[in-house]
Amino acid sequence: MNKNFTSIAACDLDYQTLNEYLRQTTAPCHITDCCGQRYIASGFGAKQIIIDGVPGNALGAYLNGASITVNANAQDAVGDTMNDGEIIIHGNVGDAAGYAMRGGRIYVKGNAGYRAGIHMKAYENKFPVMIIGGTAGSFLGEYQAGGVIIVLGLNSDKQDKIVGFFPCTGMHGGKMFLRSSCDKVQFPSQVSTRKATAEDLAELAEHLTRYCELFDYELNEILNAEFTVVTPNSNNPYKQMYVAN
Amino acid sequence: MMKLEGQIRIPSGCAIAAVISKEGKRFSGEMITNSMKPMHDRSNGLGGGFAAYGIYPEYKDCYALHMFFDERATRKNCEVFLKERFEIVKSEIIPTRKIPAITDAPIVWRYFVQPFKSLLDAMQLDEKEFVARTVMKINAEMKGAYVFSSGKNMGTFKGVGFPEDIGIFYKLEEYSGYSWTAHGRYPTNTPGWWGGAHPFTLLDYSIVHNGEISSYDANRRFIKMFGYKCTLQTDTEVITYIMDYLLRNKGLTLEEAASVIAAPFWSTIEAKDDQYDKEKHTFLRTVFSSLLITGPFSIVFGFNGGLMALNDRLKLRSMVVGEKDDKVYIASEEAAIRTMEPDTQNIYYPNGGEPVIIRLKDGVY
Numbered sequence: 374m375n376k377n378f379t380s381i382a383a384c385d386l387d388y389q390t391l392n393e394y395l396r397q398t399t400a401p402c403h404i405t406d407c408c409g410q411r412y413i414a415s416g417f418g419a420k421q422i423i424i425d426g427v428p429g430n431a432l433g434a435y436l437n438g439a440s441i442t443v444n445a446n447a448q449d450a451v452g453d454t455m456n457d458g459e460i461i462i463h464g465n466v467g468d469a470a471g472y473a474m475r476g477g478r479i480y481v482k483g484n485a486g487y488r489a490g491i492h493m494k495a496y497e498n499k500f501p502v503m504i505i506g507g508t509a510g511s512f513l514g515e516y517q518a519g520g521v522i523i524v525l526g527l528n529s530d531k532q533d534k535i536v537g538f539f540p541c542t543g544m545h546g547g548k549m550f551l552r553s554s555c556d557k558v559q560f561p562s563q564v565s566t567r568k569a570t571a572e573d574l575a576e577l578a579e580h581l582t583r584y585c586e587l588f589d590y591e592l593n594e595i596l597n598a599e600f601t602v603v604t605p606n607s608n609n610p611y612k613q614m615y616v617a618n
Numbered sequence: 619m620m621k622l623e624g625q626i627r628i629p630s631g632c633a634i635a636a637v638i639s640k641e642g643k644r645f646s647g648e649m650i651t652n653s654m655k656p657m658h659d660r661s662n663g664l665g666g667g668f669a670a671y672g673i674y675p676e677y678k679d680c681y682a683l684h685m686f687f688d689e690r691a692t693r694k695n696c697e698v699f700l701k702e703r704f705e706i707v708k709s710e711i712i713p714t715r716k717i718p719a720i721t722d723a724p725i726v727w728r729y730f731v732q733p734f735k736s737l738l739d740a741m742q743l744d745e746k747e748f749v750a751r752t753v754m755k756i757n758a759e760m761k762g763a764y765v766f767s768s769g770k771n772m773g774t775f776k777g778v779g780f781p782e783d784i785g786i787f788y789k790l791e792e793y794s795g796y797s798w799t800a801h802g803r804y805p806t807n808t809p810g811w812w813g814g815a816h817p818f819t820l821l822d823y824s825i826v827h828n829g830e831i832s833s834y835d836a837n838r839r840f841i842k843m844f845g846y847k848c849t850l851q852t853d854t855e856v857i858t859y860i861m862d863y864l865l866r867n868k869g870l871t872l873e874e875a876a877s878v879i880a881a882p883f884w885s886t887i888e889a890k891d892d893q894y895d896k897e898k899h900t901f902l903r904t905v906f907s908s909l910l911i912t913g914p915f916s917i918v919f920g921f922n923g924g925l926m927a928l929n930d931r932l933k934l935r936s937m938v939v940g941e942k943d944d945k946v947y948i949a950s951e952e953a954a955i956r957t958m959e960p961d962t963q964n965i966y967y968p969n970g971g972e973p974v975i976i977r978l979k980d981g982v983y
Contacts, residue, residue: 386880396977401944407659408656408953408957409656409951409952409953409956409957411659412657427952427956429656429953430951446952446954446965448951448952449951450761465965465967467936467952467967468933486933486936486967487933487970510967510969511932511933511969537969539884556837557890559885
């Protein structure tokens with residue numbers, strides 16, 4: 374363990390006490406024996422946190438600039454409504470990762486559960502990015518309104534089905550990159566899919582550089598595959614549902 | 619007077635957990651009790667409970683009736699009724715521990731009983747149907763008495779409180795079972811009472827449930843036609859009866875029952891490549907359309923010899939499964955599984971509507 378880090382043994386702490394300890398110091402913190410404590414680092418600005426063990430739901434909710442690294446799986450609602458910062462998960466994430474995030478980055482080495490990136494949005498200079506190394510469950514990017522979701526399907530034996538059922542339901546903004554031909558995936562009618570162009574790949578490479586650094590992948594190996602790009606057909610597909618005024 | 623459930627509607631959040639030894643090895647209830655601690659915030663102290671399988675080997679041929687009574691006179695009256703129908707092999711108070719966290723406990727009693735053979739012959743009923751009907755009758759008609767467990771070689775333990783406290787209250791560390799399920803309850807607008815805690819059971823079937831069933835009334839009306847009386851108006855009760863109807867009455871397999879209550883979308887059925895599978899799902903959705911359960915749920919269904927975990931088809935609640943050696947662990951959160959076994963392997967997240975079925979190796983229970 375790096376000696377610059379303040380070490381916090383979480384085993385018998387409830388989430389409030391744990392967050393209190395984190396707030397008491399400006400030094401980077403290393404949490405050990407984490408087991409289900411919710412809301413860790415909620416709303417935190419610049420700070421570095423490393424977590425051993427499984428953090429509870431809503432890890433880094435409303436995160437505002439902190440960097441969180443988890444050396445295990447994380448549970449549901451990672452980075453819920455996060456605004457800025459970086460969450461790095463060396464395992465899998467549960468359901469609803471990046472729920473309504475509007476800034477910052479979530480990097481997952483393993484798989485994501487259902488509804489990853491639900492209601493993700495961009496705002497002025499805010500632009501959220503979520504990269505999932507493995508596969509994603511059903512309802513990926515449900516109601517996505519902005520930002521980028523990337524699913525790589527690395528170590529997946531089903532290259533034609535790296536996302537579950539009903540991806541992009543209600544998607545009306547942002548962009549999705551799926552490292553697959555997506556032949557067996559049914560997309561809803563309000564989105565378009567196409568093969569990634571050279572321009573798309575250049576954008577992708579920018580997002581993936583940090584990811585490859587973190588998880589020790591070769592960027593070119595990852596890029597050397599077919600990518601499907603998904604975007605909404607219209608910026609305002611629900612226009613007809615509202616009164617024009 | 620305080621209103622009970624049935625007079626008040628209760629939506630609920632919750633936590634669930636389960637552990638089973640596939641080898642049928644028995645272990646104490648301490649592990650499952652501890653599993654509820656990291657999920658403390660999923661409950662609000664208005665209900666906790668456990669189901670335990672394989673705990674009464676010395677009475678394995680008797681139905682174990684666990685009962686709540688509001689007062690001694692009710693128990694005496696109920697015993698008169700039971701004696702008309704059963705040979706009572708043993709009758710005793712269920713041992714509990716006085717702790718500050720658990721208050722206002724009713725009288726908690728258990729009977730090990732065998733139905734009178736002559737009565738079964740006269741009524742032309744099989745044993746299980748006879749017991750099920752007796753349980754329904756007591757719960758619907760006998761004020762102040764409530765049967766909350768009625769299977770063989772199994773039992774449930776439940777009450778008002780946080781689940782980790784309920785486990786201590788019932789001294790679960792003194793029981794030894796091969797399979798355990800647990801529930802922590804978060805009813806949001808009810809006084810909560812002891813009978814309203816999970817698990818909900820009938821015979822050896824038990825259900826712990828996290829969620830809120832929007833189809834409750836449609837399901838209830840359908841199942842009522844077959845003699846199942848929902849006396850509590852909590853949504854979970856109806857799942858127990860649906861499972862009993864589909865498995866015991868209609869003879870469906872667990873997989874088929876899962877396809878009825880968490881049926882895939884028509885578009886998903888339509889896209890199936892396997893023609894047999896497609897026809898089977900179409901059949902089940904058509905014939906049992908009133909038993910489709912909509913709304914969020916994750917459940918663990920316990921029975922003699924195994925467990926089934928299932929999410930609603932949209933997966934609106936979380937569920938994690940893991941394994942280590944002979945044991946399989948299931949919980950709302952991975953943290954609960956890590957509390958039971960820090961070194962759990964093969965952690966995975968079942969899809970919505972995908973049943974996870976664990977059966978004991980043949981003949982080990």
